[in-house]
Amino acid sequence: MKESQHNTTDFGYKTVDREAKASMVADVFHSVAAKYDIMNDLMSFGIHRLWKRQAIACAGVRKGHRVLDLAGGTGDLTAKFSQLVGDTGQVILGDINDSMLKVGRDKLRDLGLVSNIEYVQMNAEALPFPDNSVDVITIAFGLRNVTDKDAALRSMYRILKPGGRLLVLEFSKTDNEALSKLYDFYSFNILPNMGKLVANDSESYRYLAESIRMHPDQETLKGMMENAGFEQATYQNMTGGIVALHRGFKY
Amino acid sequence: MLTTLACAAIENALNLLLDKEPNLKLALDQVKHQTLAVEIRDWHTTYALTFTGRQFMLFNNYQERAECKISAHLETLPELKDPSVMTQLIRQDKLDLEGDLHLAQAYSGAFAKLDIDWAEHLSAFIGDAPAQLIFEKGQQTKACLSRSATTFSDTFTQLMQDELKVAIHPLELQQFKQHTRAIKQHAAQLEQRIEQLLNL
Numbered sequence: 001m002k003e004s005q006h007n008t009t010d011f012g013y014k015t016v017d018r019e020a021k022a023s024m025v026a027d028v029f030h031s032v033a034a035k036y037d038i039m040n041d042l043m044s045f046g047i048h049r050l051w052k053r054q055a056i057a058c059a060g061v062r063k064g065h066r067v068l069d070l071a072g073g074t075g076d077l078t079a080k081f082s083q084l085v086g087d088t089g090q091v092i093l094g095d096i097n098d099s100m101l102k103v104g105r106d107k108l109r110d111l112g113l114v115s116n117i118e119y120v121q122m123n124a125e126a127l128p129f130p131d132n133s134v135d136v137i138t139i140a141f142g143l144r145n146v147t148d149k150d151a152a153l154r155s156m157y158r159i160l161k162p163g164g165r166l167l168v169l170e171f172s173k174t175d176n177e178a179l180s181k182l183y184d185f186y187s188f189n190i191l192p193n194m195g196k197l198v199a200n201d202s203e204s205y206r207y208l209a210e211s212i213r214m215h216p217d218q219e220t221l222k223g224m225m226e227n228a229g230f231e232q233a234t235y236q237n238m239t240g241g242i243v244a245l246h247r248g249f250k251y
Numbered sequence: 252m253l254t255t256l257a258c259a260a261i262e263n264a265l266n267l268l269l270d271k272e273p274n275l276k277l278a279l280d281q282v283k284h285q286t287l288a289v290e291i292r293d294w295h296t297t298y299a300l301t302f303t304g305r306q307f308m309l310f311n312n313y314q315e316r317a318e319c320k321i322s323a324h325l326e327t328l329p330e331l332k333d334p335s336v337m338t339q340l341i342r343q344d345k346l347d348l349e350g351d352l353h354l355a356q357a358y359s360g361a362f363a364k365l366d367i368d369w370a371e372h373l374s375a376f377i378g379d380a381p382a383q384l385i386f387e388k389g390q391q392t393k394a395c396l397s398r399s400a401t402t403f404s405d406t407f408t409q410l411m412q413d414e415l416k417v418a419i420h421p422l423e424l425q426q427f428k429q430h431t432r433a434i435k436q437h438a439a440q441l442e443q444r445i446e447q448l449l450n451l
Contacts (some may be wrong), residue, residue: 050255057299057310063284083303086284150411 009147010214018147025145034066037074037107039198043191048141049076051243052238054167055140056080057088058247064088065135068116070124070156071095071142075104075117081111081138092134094122095142124152129159140169144215166230167218168221171212172244179240187212200202218244254311258298262309268365269307271372278361282306282354288317290347293325319350334359337366 007149009018009142040048056077061067069078072093081091095101098121099208105119124139124146137156146152157168174180182233187209195205214225218235221244225233237244269275283304290297299313323331323346330336331346334356348355371440374382404439419427 043305047252050252050259053255053259053310056308056314057313058315062286080308084284086303110293148437233307 007077007231008082010211031227037103038117039052039075039195042194043205047239051169051238051245052076052140054238055138055167056084058236058245059136059138059167060165061085062089066133067091068127068129068134068137068159069093070122070127070137070139071127071145072138072140073100073104075108077138077140078117079108079111079113081136082117084109085116087116090116090118092120094120094127094213096121096123096132097176116147122246123156126151127155131158132161134159135161135164137164138167142168143168143221145169149216149223150228151186152173153224153230157183157229157250162251163249165247168225168246170221170244170246171215172241173217174241175204176240179242183242254296258309258311262307265307266311268367272365272367275361275365276304278364279357282357284319285319285351285354286315287354287358288313288320289328290320290322291325291328292322317350319348319352319354320345321349321355331355331359332363334363 007018009014044051057230059067059081061081063084065085067081067085068077069081069091072078072095076095078093079092085091093101093104095104101119101121108114108117120128124142125148137160139156143149143152155168160166174183188206189250191209192202192206195208196202215221218237218241222233222235225246225248229250231251233246233248235244235246253391279302283302286299286301288299289299297313299315299317303310321331323340326347327340330340337346337348337352337356337359341348341367370382370386373385376382377385
C-alpha cells in the first residue's frame with residue numbers, strides 16, 4: 001500500500017503513475033502550444049503580463065548574468081532577460097516540452113533575440129548543469145506540472161551559484177472567500193469552454209484548473225523551498241493570492 | 252497591480268519615443284545596462300529605469316541594487332530636466348543621490364535634449380497638411396491656455412491683495428469679540444436691574 005502511494009502522483013484531480021505524469025503533462029502542452037500565448041491573454045485578461053513583470057523586477061537580473069528560465073514555454077520572461085543580461089550574459093530557455101520550446105524559439109527569433117539565448121529540453125527534476133553555475137532561476141507557471149517538486153527544488157538549488165536566487169511564479173490560494181468562489185466558477189465553467197472555443201481542447205484547460213487546486217499553497221511551497229536549502233524564502237501575493245511569487249536565495 | 256500597469260504603459264511610451272527619436276538611443280548608449288532608481292518620497296516607492304541598448308525597462312517597487320539612486324519629492328522631479336541644477340538641489344536637501352552622478356546626468360541630459368517633431372510623426376498617419384494644422388492649433392491652444400492661466404493667477408492675486416486691505420486683523424477680531432462680550436454683560440446687568448425696579 002505504502003509503495004503504491006509512493007508510485008503515484010496527482011494529475012489534476014486524477015491519481016496516476018509517477019512515470020506517466022510527465023508524458024501526460026507533455027500531451028497537454030503539445031496540444032496547447034500553438035495557441036498558448038493567445039489563451040494566456042484571454043484566460044487572464046492580459047494580467048499574466050503584469051505578474052511576469054513583477055517577477056522580472058524581483059529577479060535582480062543584471063548584465064553578464066547566466067539566467068535559467070525554467071518551464072519557460074513561449075519565452076515571455078526570456079525575451080526580457082535576454083536584453084537585461086546583454087551580450088556578455090546568457091539566458092537558457094528550458095522546457096520539458098519540445099513543442100513549447102519550438103514556439104518559444106520562433107517567437108524570440110521573430111523579435112530579433114538570438115545572440116544570447118540557448119534552448120534546452122530538460123526535466124526540472126534533474127537539471128543538466130554543473131553545480132553553482134547559474135545566477136538566477138525563474139520558473140513561471142511550471143512548478144505545478146512537475147511530478148516531484150521537492151526533487152526539482154533541490155536540483156535548482158544545486159545549480160544556483162552562491163548569492164543566486166530562485167523565483168517561482170505560480171497560481172496559488174486566495175483567502176478571500178468571495179473571490180475564491182468567483183475564481184472556482186470561472187476556472188471550472190468558463191475556462192474549459194474558452195479552451196474548447198479557441199484551442200479546440202477543453203480537457204487541457206480542465207487539467208489547468210485542477211492542477212492549480214492541487215498545487216501547494218503559499219506557506220507549504222515556502223516550506224518546501226526552505227527544505228530544499230533556500231534561505232530568506234519569502235512570497236508576495238498578487239491579485240488577491242490567485243498568483244504568488246516566491247523568492248529564495250542560496251548563500 | 253495598477254501601478255505595474257501604469258509602469259508598463261509608461262515603458263511602452265518610452266520605447267515608442269525611442270523608435271521615433273534615434274538620438275535618444277545614441278545619447279544613452281554610454282549608460283546602457285545601468286539602472287537608474289528613482290525614489291519618489293511622496294509615494295514611498297522606488298522606480299527603476301534601465302536602458303538595454305534596444306529598449307527601456309521600467310519597474311515599480313524596485314528593491315534591487317542600482318548604479319544610481321535618486322530620492323526626491325514629486326515636485327522636484329521636473330527640475331531634474333536641467334542636469335546642471337542637480338548639485339544645487341542636493342545642497343538644498345531637495346535631492347538625495349547615491350551612486351554614479353553621471354548616470355543621472357546622462358538620463359537627464361538625454362531627455363532634456365529631446366526635440367520631438369510631433370507634426371512630422373503625426374503626418375505619417377493623417378498626411379502633412381492636417382498634421383501641420385493640428386499641430387499649429389495645438390500650439391495656439393497651449394499659448395491661449397498659458398495666457399489664461401497667467402491672467403487668472405494675476406487677477407486672483409490682485410483680488411486677494413484687495414481683500415487683504417479690507418479684511419480685519421486677528422487682533423481686531425479679538426478686540427471686537429471682547430467688546431461684544433462686554434456689551435452682552437452690560438445688557439444682562441441692565442435687564443436684571445430693570446426687573447428689580449419693576450418688582451419694587
